[in-house]
Amino acid sequence: MKxxxxxxxxxxxxxxxxxxxxxxxxxxxxGVVFRPHFKTHQNLQVAEFFRQEGVSKITVSSVSMAxxxxxxxxxxxxxxxxxxxxxxxxxxxxxxxxxxNLLVDSLFTTRFLDQHASNHLTVLIKIDTGYHRTxxxxxxxxxxxxxxxxxxxxxxxxxxxxxxxxxxYQAREKDGILDIMEKxxxxxxxxxxxxxxxxxxxxxxxxxxxxxxxATHFHGFDEIxxxxxxxxxVMQLHLGVCSPxxxxxxTACPVVSILKEREELAIYGGAVHLSKEHIEADQGFQLYxxxxxxxxxxxxxxxxxxxxxxxxxxxxxxISMPEKELLTFxxxxxxxxMPVHSCxxxxxxxxxxxxx
Amino acid sequence: MKxxxxxxxxxxxxxxxxxxxxxxxxxxxxGVVFRPHFKTHQNLQVAEFFRQEGVSKITVSSVSMAxxxxxxxxxxxxxxxxxxxxxxxxxxxxxxxxxxNLLVDSLFTTRFLDQHASNHLTVLIKIDTGYHRTxxxxxxxxxxxxxxxxxxxxxxxxxxxxxxxxxxYQAREKDGILDIMEKxxxxxxxxxxxxxxxxxxxxxxxxxxxxxxxATHFHGFDEIxxxxxxxxxVMQLHLGVCSPxxxxxxTACPVVSILKEREELAIYGGAVHLSKEHIEADQGFQLYxxxxxxxxxxxxxxxxxxxxxxxxxxxxxxISMPEKELLTFxxxxxxxxMPVHSCxxxxxxxxxxxxx
Numbered sequence: 001m002k003x004x005x006x007x008x009x010x011x012x013x014x015x016x017x018x019x020x021x022x023x024x025x026x027x028x029x030x031g032v033v034f035r036p037h038f039k040t041h042q043n044l045q046v047a048e049f050f051r052q053e054g055v056s057k058i059t060v061s062s063v064s065m066a067x068x069x070x071x072x073x074x075x076x077x078x079x080x081x082x083x084x085x086x087x088x089x090x091x092x093x094x095x096x097x098x099x100x101n102l103l104v105d106s107l108f109t110t111r112f113l114d115q116h117a118s119n120h121l122t123v124l125i126k127i128d129t130g131y132h133r134t135x136x137x138x139x140x141x142x143x144x145x146x147x148x149x150x151x152x153x154x155x156x157x158x159x160x161x162x163x164x165x166x167x168x169y170q171a172r173e174k175d176g177i178l179d180i181m182e183k184x185x186x187x188x189x190x191x192x193x194x195x196x197x198x199x200x201x202x203x204x205x206x207x208x209x210x211x212x213x214x215a216t217h218f219h220g221f222d223e224i225x226x227x228x229x230x231x232x233x234v235m236q237l238h239l240g241v242c243s244p245x246x247x248x249x250x251t252a253c254p255v256v257s258i259l260k261e262r263e264e265l266a267i268y269g270g271a272v273h274l275s276k277e278h279i280e281a282d283q284g285f286q287l288y289x290x291x292x293x294x295x296x297x298x299x300x301x302x303x304x305x306x307x308x309x310x311x312x313x314x315x316x317x318x319i320s321m322p323e324k325e326l327l328t329f330x331x332x333x334x335x336x337x338m339p340v341h342s343c344x345x346x347x348x349x350x351x352x353x354x355x356x
Numbered sequence: 357m358k359x360x361x362x363x364x365x366x367x368x369x370x371x372x373x374x375x376x377x378x379x380x381x382x383x384x385x386x387g388v389v390f391r392p393h394f395k396t397h398q399n400l401q402v403a404e405f406f407r408q409e410g411v412s413k414i415t416v417s418s419v420s421m422a423x424x425x426x427x428x429x430x431x432x433x434x435x436x437x438x439x440x441x442x443x444x445x446x447x448x449x450x451x452x453x454x455x456x457n458l459l460v461d462s463l464f465t466t467r468f469l470d471q472h473a474s475n476h477l478t479v480l481i482k483i484d485t486g487y488h489r490t491x492x493x494x495x496x497x498x499x500x501x502x503x504x505x506x507x508x509x510x511x512x513x514x515x516x517x518x519x520x521x522x523x524x525y526q527a528r529e530k531d532g533i534l535d536i537m538e539k540x541x542x543x544x545x546x547x548x549x550x551x552x553x554x555x556x557x558x559x560x561x562x563x564x565x566x567x568x569x570x571a572t573h574f575h576g577f578d579e580i581x582x583x584x585x586x587x588x589x590v591m592q593l594h595l596g597v598c599s600p601x602x603x604x605x606x607t608a609c610p611v612v613s614i615l616k617e618r619e620e621l622a623i624y625g626g627a628v629h630l631s632k633e634h635i636e637a638d639q640g641f642q643l644y645x646x647x648x649x650x651x652x653x654x655x656x657x658x659x660x661x662x663x664x665x666x667x668x669x670x671x672x673x674x675i676s677m678p679e680k681e682l683l684t685f686x687x688x689x690x691x692x693x694m695p696v697h698s699c700x701x702x703x704x705x706x707x708x709x710x711x712x
Contacts, residue, residue: 005440005442005443005446006418006420006442061670061671062362062624063362064362081671081672082613082622083612084362084610084612084624084688085610085612086360086361086362086610086690087361087362087610106613106614108686108687109613112687133667133672134615134622166669254440254441254442254443256439256440256465256490257438257461257465257490259490262488266438266489268418268440271631271633271700272700275627275631276631276632276633277632314417314699315395315417315418315437316489331438331441331462331464331465331468332440332442334442343670344627344632344670347628348704
């Protein structure tokens with residue numbers, strides 16, 4: 001353990017592989033393309049685990065990420081983010097070498113792509129099935145305008161309709177999550193039926209980990225794009241869509257102070273390592289992560305009962321912990337923090353990780 | 357403006373210099389040492405602005421930051437964080453070349469330093485004057501134990517008592533902030549009087565931007581360590597300790613989508629750029645930043661009335677904006693986001709900034 005001296009993301013390769021295999025198998029059984037979202041890990045070694053399991057198409061959420069993974073030999077990349085027109089020259093460079101699939105949600109953006117693309121581009125239309133972040137509602141007449149613009153363009157090909165049902169994160173129960181998936185499916189299938197008379201070859205693409213973790217099948221979709229499932233986190237645990245043993249990452253943090261009277265432990269591990277993402281827990285406190293013991297091989301089991309990170313400043317974290325457990329720690333020990341939102345934690349510790 | 361293609365921290369050098377000069381002058385007038393906290397900017401060019409203004413002693417919050425700034429020629433560095441014993445070899449390397457001041461809050465840690473330090477180290481004792489993050493309460497008998505351990509050590513020198521009055525961030529009014537400063541001052545001065553019979557040469561060191569921004573003088577302290585003041589942010593603005601014109605940074609973000617019906621604007625700029633730090637606003641919404649227009653020189657004025665970032669996911673931000681203003685934007689424009697917490701935003705955009 002002595003090689004870790006500051007906050008470091010521990011990635012349990014066995015758990016990662018289990019998470020990948022489970023999702024891949026479910027996708028295969030439903031006959032849909034598995035195009036995992038790489039924004040969660042942004043890690044070239046974890047990307048190789050996916051490749052080993054037969055994945056060849058991926059999703060990212062920025063042009064920079066697309067550049068990073070294209071540089072590593074990934075040849076079919078969807079940037080599942082409304083296209084950033086300011087990166088047109090980067091897009092043109094990328095599309096020389098790979099199959100690049102971009103997302104639009106307006107005629108303005110589609111027209112801009114048509115005018116400025118120097119190579120072939122596949123364009124998907126972002127559909128808002130209820131999350132209300134970006135995208136067009138399924139009945140928005142602008143969809144037809146975009147389709148006509150694409151059809152008339154020598155550079156653009158229509159790839160299909162894509163949605164991210166991020167509102168599953170607001171659902172309180174498993175039935176609520178599956179219900180959101182069902183409604184998104186209905187909307188996308190209906191859109192497909194409506195348009196496939198004119199555009200015979202396009203897909204409907206669906207994403208979000210809570211429902212993909214929970215679903216027993218993906219029938220009706222052509223493609224799924226979950227991302228978080230590769231690591232999972234406390235948020236997925238609270239949604240009831242994973243178990244503690246499915247959480248594949250923790251942040252190893254040095255203990256710096258034992259605050260016996262307050263039954264607290266201070267760690268070197270703050271907002272710049274764990275992120276300020278939190279869950280408003282029932283008892284009125286904010287939960288920034290669960291706490292696990294690390295063994296000599298840096299492996300961990302279930303969270304310590306009654307222990308949680310309740311406060312973060314830039315570099316400090318404060319853990320509440322029952323006294324009996326607290327007294328087993330001393331400054332200079334390491335402790336593991338199970339992240340509330342693994343995507344944000346992994347992004348912060350992108351240059352500081354260890355695959356075990 | 358065309359050179360900015362993705363979320364980028366704009367640092368207004370004139371505002372930075374004004375903020376530095378104002379604080380430096382107040383410190384000089386009170387005859388206290390100005391040892392600014394560099395965790396806010398972590399930027400070698402901004403560090404040079406401080407050097408130009410006559411600053412030679414600095415504060416950081418991690419050994420890594422100390423290494424970074426020592427590498428840039430800073431020779432007197434306080435790591436204002438309970439010492440991380442796992443970084444003892446890094447500490448020993450650093451203390452060969454610079455005056456390194458470390459923070460302890462337990463006999464255990466002090467003894468460890470005594471046993472493992474290979475060079476001279478100055479040790480300050482962290483005092484908790486009410487923030488209740490780390491540190492010993494002023495009457496904790498462990499203070500005497502630590503002082504005896506230091507006195508008996510050939511390697512350690514007692515540097516003084518240090519506090520961070522971070523509870524000023526929870527104060528609702530200006531009087532409340534100054535009251536916290538006053539109580540911290542009384543506690544530190546009383547500690548100083550109590551111990552100076554035995555340890556004639558040590559300091560009391562005080563930090564936190566809200567009170568240092570507000571105070572007219574620093575009498576009684578020997579040293580101040582504010583950090584955030586160099587940039588300020590929406591949090592300081594809400595505390596009433598700076599004006600919009602004192603906020604020296606905004607994040608330039610590409611507009612990617614105009615959601616006319618919802619009176620919203622989607623930007624490329626999410627939690628991985630701005631951080632999830634937010635303010636719970638009175639109307640029940642979460643405020644992740646104010647919005648400014650950028651002119652052709654990337655300069656900005658006051659925030660757009662009625663516009664604010666209300667939601668962030670990993671890479672997306674959603675801005676609420678009155679329709680009249682909204683319709684002046686189109687995808688591919690840049691917009692400026694005034695950060696809620698500039699330290700976290702600057703940390704996230706550390707490799708992606710522009711000094712203007």
